[in-house]
Amino acid sequence: MALLELNSISVHYGRIQALHEMSIHVDEGEIVSLIGANGAGKTTTMRAIAGLLGLSAGSIQFDGGDVSKTKAHLRVIRGMSLAPEGRGIFPAMTVLENLDMGAFARKDKSSMDADFARVFDLFPRLKERSKQAGGTLSGGEQQMLAIGRALMAHPKLLLLDEPSMGLAPQFIRQIFRIVKEVNEQGTTVLLVEQNANQALKLAHRAYVLETGHITREGSGAEVAADPAVRAAYLGA
Amino acid sequence: MHGLVTSLATVDSSWIQFDWSNLFQNFWPATFDGMTFGAIYALVALGYTLVYGVLNLINFAHSEVFISGAYAVVFTLSALGFGPNPPHLSLIAIIGDLLLACIAAMIVSAIVALIVERVAYKPLRDRGAPRLAYLISAIGASFAIQYIFFNWRSSNAEPAVIMFNPKPIFDVFGTIIDSQQLTIVIAAIVMMVATDQFIRRTRLGRGIRAVAQDPDTATLMGVNKERIIMSTFVIGGILAGAGALFYVMKVPSGVIYNGGFILGIKAFTAAVLGGIGNIRGALLGGLLLGMIGNYGQYLLGDAQWTDVVSFIVLVLVLMVRPEGILGSNLAKVRA
Numbered sequence: 252m253a254l255l256e257l258n259s260i261s262v263h264y265g266r267i268q269a270l271h272e273m274s275i276h277v278d279e280g281e282i283v284s285l286i287g288a289n290g291a292g293k294t295t296t297m298r299a300i301a302g303l304l305g306l307s308a309g310s311i312q313f314d315g316g317d318v319s320k321t322k323a324h325l326r327v328i329r330g331m332s333l334a335p336e337g338r339g340i341f342p343a344m345t346v347l348e349n350l351d352m353g354a355f356a357r358k359d360k361s362s363m364d365a366d367f368a369r370v371f372d373l374f375p376r377l378k379e380r381s382k383q384a385g386g387t388l389s390g391g392e393q394q395m396l397a398i399g400r401a402l403m404a405h406p407k408l409l410l411l412d413e414p415s416m417g418l419a420p421q422f423i424r425q426i427f428r429i430v431k432e433v434n435e436q437g438t439t440v441l442l443v444e445q446n447a448n449q450a451l452k453l454a455h456r457a458y459v460l461e462t463g464h465i466t467r468e469g470s471g472a473e474v475a476a477d478p479a480v481r482a483a484y485l486g487a
Numbered sequence: 488m489h490g491l492v493t494s495l496a497t498v499d500s501s502w503i504q505f506d507w508s509n510l511f512q513n514f515w516p517a518t519f520d521g522m523t524f525g526a527i528y529a530l531v532a533l534g535y536t537l538v539y540g541v542l543n544l545i546n547f548a549h550s551e552v553f554i555s556g557a558y559a560v561v562f563t564l565s566a567l568g569f570g571p572n573p574p575h576l577s578l579i580a581i582i583g584d585l586l587l588a589c590i591a592a593m594i595v596s597a598i599v600a601l602i603v604e605r606v607a608y609k610p611l612r613d614r615g616a617p618r619l620a621y622l623i624s625a626i627g628a629s630f631a632i633q634y635i636f637f638n639w640r641s642s643n644a645e646p647a648v649i650m651f652n653p654k655p656i657f658d659v660f661g662t663i664i665d666s667q668q669l670t671i672v673i674a675a676i677v678m679m680v681a682t683d684q685f686i687r688r689t690r691l692g693r694g695i696r697a698v699a700q701d702p703d704t705a706t707l708m709g710v711n712k713e714r715i716i717m718s719t720f721v722i723g724g725i726l727a728g729a730g731a732l733f734y735v736m737k738v739p740s741g742v743i744y745n746g747g748f749i750l751g752i753k754a755f756t757a758a759v760l761g762g763i764g765n766i767r768g769a770l771l772g773g774l775l776l777g778m779i780g781n782y783g784q785y786l787l788g789d790a791q792w793t794d795v796v797s798f799i800v801l802v803l804v805l806m807v808r809p810e811g812i813l814g815s816n817l818a819k820v821r822a
């Protein structure tokens with residue numbers, strides 16, 4: 252069953268159209284990867300899903316309801332959570348406060364402890380640094396914090412915008428392993444990546460986005476095997 | 488020709504004179520009374536600082552938020568029988584009446600602040616208007632409110648409402664501290680500390696800090712940005728209302744339609760002096776500005792100089808250290 256469905260959505264920046272009647276869906280329990288070059292519209296897609304950008308056409312269905320007109324802060328309560336491009340760590344808040352912010356909208360404060368435990372289990376580093384200001388963390392630690400914070404909302408759908416950006420290979424492997432683990436614990440994931448190789452290996456299904464158009468879709472393996480994709484994104 | 492030059496020189500030499508002995512003789516009274524005014528500036532300064540922290544916008548209509556509160560104080564107290572002579576009431580009754588006036592001022596100022604935000608700023612935000620548009624809208628809102636009071640109360644100042652006769656409490660360095668000074672300074676500091684703690688410790692405070700640091704990411708956390716913005720204006724209004732009560736306590740007569748202007752600029756100066764966006768900076772800036780203005784008055788021998796000195800401070804701070812003494816802003820407040 253589709254947890255998230257974009258039905259021919261278009262998004263404009265002023266008069267420039269960034270997304271052209273784009274349709275994708277993410278089923279419950281899946282990891283879906285959206286790959287594309289710089290400027291393809293990946294971040295635009297994520298921000299439109301999260302509600303930070305309005306649609307000029309089309310609709311977004313989430314968890315059985317139309318959220319096209321739902322305000323961004325209410326979409327979080329509906330069960331989606333975005334770790335944004337650039338991480339968006341609150342620099343003056345400690346690691347612990349940043350994680351707390353992730354749970355800002357939650358009413359069920361009693362089950363929050365379980366999520367703190369889960370995040371610290373996934374990212375032991377964050378526990379060591381819990382009193383440190385977010386702005387003083389390394390890039391990799393900030394990315395862990397961004398993902399951990401998104402998980403604190405206990406989302407049905409986790410949206411990750413280029414979690415591997417700017418990270419060293421061992422950090423990237425760790426992040427991808429954790430995404431897999433989170434998914435196995437029951438969270439659906441939509442992953443945006445330029446790091447196509449690993450994103451396609453991890454994904455159940457994948458889409459290729461080129462200048463605002465979806466040009467290919469299929470299972471992770473199918474998309475990875477496509478000659479055009481191999482030439483453009485996998486350096487083969 | 489020669490005579491003209493001489494007379495100009497005469498005017499010139501009597502025009503500005505530094506009377507250091509006057510300042511030194513009155514140093515402690517100037518300091519304590521300056522702190523009293525400073526505490527009032529500080530309360531009003533918080534409104535500028537909080538809004539700036541969240542919206543990066545200087546709400547120039549905040550001076551009218553303040554004067555609305557001052558009108559509320561005058562009307563409430565007049566209705567309770569206060570007037571040009573101090574009332575013959577028990578201490579408890581006076582405290583009760585002042586609390587009532589304070590609450591009225593807080594409510595009125597908060598409502599005016601909220602209306603300014605919804606009418607003057609929200610439509611611009613929805614359209615993604617350029618920065619200059621907010622400034623012009625602020626000035627427009629400021630004049631609009633002034634002339635609403637003008638049309639209602641004409642250009643006459645309101646009659647005096649004396650709340651109580653200050654009584655000497657104790658003396659420091661040979662200077663009497665009276666009950667009025669003590670009330671104002673202590674109440675203002677308590678309110679500012681409470682505001683500071685509120686921003687640091689409560690859920691709403693966390694939301695305010697998050698929006699100040701990164702509005703989009705705050706939204707992604709489920710923070711209702713519009714509600715945070717409204718709350719910020721309301722908090723600023725409440726504090727301006729309290730400031731208005733203390734202002735009328737200190738200066739019981741002369742509340743007038745454009746009476747917020749000078750106080751507003753001083754409060755803004757206090758906010759900039761301490762570091763705009765910085766809550767503790769507003770307190771520091773307010774107290775300092777109150778004292779500096781008073782020193783200027785004794786040094787130069789006329790109360791009119793208080794304002795001149797205050798504005799010179801504003802210009803100097805903007806030139807030399809625009810980030811203010813404490814420098815940081817609301818975004819950097821740590822819990």
Ligand SMILES: Nc1ncnc2c1ncn2[C@@H]1O[C@H](COP(=O)(O)OP(=O)(O)OP(=O)(O)O)[C@@H](O)[C@H]1O
Nearest residue numbers: 264267269287288289290291292293294295296445
């Ligand atoms: N705020 C904006 N105003 C105008 N155009 C924008 C804005 N943000 C993005 N765009 C344009 O929209 C297109 C898609 O941008 P987007 O950020 O979604 O790309 P992306 O796929 O995330 O790229 P990257 O891999 O570099 O992050 C680009 O052509 C970009 O220039």
Ligand SMILES: [Mg+2]
Nearest residue numbers: 293294295336
């Ligand atoms: Mg991007």
